[in-house]
Amino acid sequence: MYKIITLAAVAATLLGCSNGEITMQDRSTQPCGDKPNCVSTQDSREKFTLAPFTLTENASLDEIEKAALSLGQAKTANKDQNYLRIEYTSRVFRFVDDLELRIEGNSLIVRSESRTGHSDFGVNRKRADALRDALKQAGLI
Structure with missing residues (x-):
């Protein structure tokens, strides 16, 4: 029993340390890779694709950020003119997922990846769906 607890503690520590990436390249317009831990409005493959997010006239990056942060366990990691990256950290193992958002015209590009x-057991798709609901409730899409 002691060995199992020790191994679990070591694994959690190592996994937690692997998520410390501070700088990250903007991948919002890129399709997902081949691992099933990503969804994107920019990917046409069925298991990775998200339906488009069409913004209303009053949508702003600040309002979109508020909606995205309301999903919990989140912090803004990067914010530029029309680009936003938010990090979501899981409670138990401290895994980090990146939600990248980019405004292009009246469209919101959405990419969420572990x-x-x-x-990711569907976590990123659920997050994108929750974001869509939050943006609808805020009158932003």
């Missing part, structure tokens, strides 16, 4: 692991 930094580590192969599968």
Whole structure:
């Protein structure tokens, strides 16, 4: 029993340390890779694609940021003119997912991906769906 607890503690520590990426390249317009831990409005493959997000006239990056942060366990990592990256950290193992948002005309490009692991068990798709609901409630899409 002691060995199992020790191994679990070591694994959690190592996994937690692997998520410390501070700078990251903007990948908002890129399609997802081949691992099932990503969804994007820019990817046409069925298991990765998200329906378009069409913005209302009153949508702003600041309002979109508020909606995205309301999903919990989130912090703004990068914010530029029309680009926003928010990091979501899981409670137990401290895995980090990146939600990248870019305004292009009246469209919001959305890309959500786990930094580590192969599968995310649908977490990023659920997050994108929750973002869509929050943006609708705020009158932004």
